Amino acid sequence: MSLTTLTTAITGNQNPDFYAGRADAYDDHNDGTPLDVLNTRAAYNVEHHNPMYAAGYYARVLEIRRETAAITDLQTDIAHTENLERAA
Structure with missing residues (x-):
């Protein structure tokens, strides 16, 4: 059984x-x-789907990329700090 993610409530001119x-x-990421x-x-979505759908998909992918980069940076900083503490 799979669950569908519900989108946010939409008001005004939001697509x-x-x-x-x-x-x-x-959902794909999870x-x-x-x-x-x-x-x-x-x-692929840019070529084969509604432009607004493609824009929304890509917006979330960009957020995931930023989140991944931030986590990697933080883990690198922690590892570097731990190595400096061991060397001291």
Whole structure:
């Protein structure tokens, strides 16, 4: 059984396709899809889906890339600090 991620409530001129794309990227990432595959899917969406859906999907992929980079930077900083403390 799978659960569908619900998108946020939409008001005003916001496009529901944008949030559907974000939700799908979120689900794909949580299902364990690697980042390079998410990038490939985002590029495919530009060619084959509604532009707002593709924009939403890619927006979430960019957030995931930033989150991954921030975590990597933090882990590197912690490892470097621990090595300096051991050397002292």
